[in-house]
Amino acid sequence: RKEVEQDPGPFNVPEGATVAFNCTYSNSASQSFFWYRQDCRKEPKLLMSVYSSGNEDGRFTAQLNRASQYISLLIRDSKLSDSATYLCVVILAHISGNTPLVFGKGTRLSVIA
């Protein structure tokens, strides 16, 4: 089982739609969770952190379910500018003390006019 798994998509949605992305992780000792956004031929950029209590930033809501080892990202009122690949990122706990970022393959979103 891969450490971080995402539905690769693509998700093609009309402007104004609500879309949800899911991500599962295999290591129950994982410490921290993030969503990154990557535009075509650009570098990944932090979109938001994911907390156990859930967090919201404008049209974006991220949630974490530790029991199910599941992370979600909800985008409301989709804009054309939301078109990108959304990467689920997990910080694993390492015995050595190092805590690398592990990326999922990403879910591609295309918002259509």
Next chain:
Amino acid sequence: EAGVAQSPRYKIIEKRQSVAFWCNPISGHATLYWYQQILGQGPKLLIQFQNNGVVDDSQLPKDRFSAERLKGVDSTLKIQPAKLEDSAVYLCASSLADVSSGNTIYFGEGSWLTVV
């Protein structure tokens, strides 16, 4: 504030040739990372430095890849000899300290490598 700088942006080489990528992290960032991102996949960590020491190089193919950060600032990643499967974007990133402490990681624009 200047971001993570990488060069060259694009490189095309033949298999079995060598290539080197350079990275200048954000000023003051102690932690530096090299990631490999193959088309259609997420970035995969190759090596992580803390100042000039290697923290994690468990996924670096050491028979052909090498990296150094001699003075704890700039870093170079070298591939010799290159294989077709090395075609990817090589992303350098930096953070103030280890990300487990809540530090954000910032990526450079990447160096695009095509091996033909």
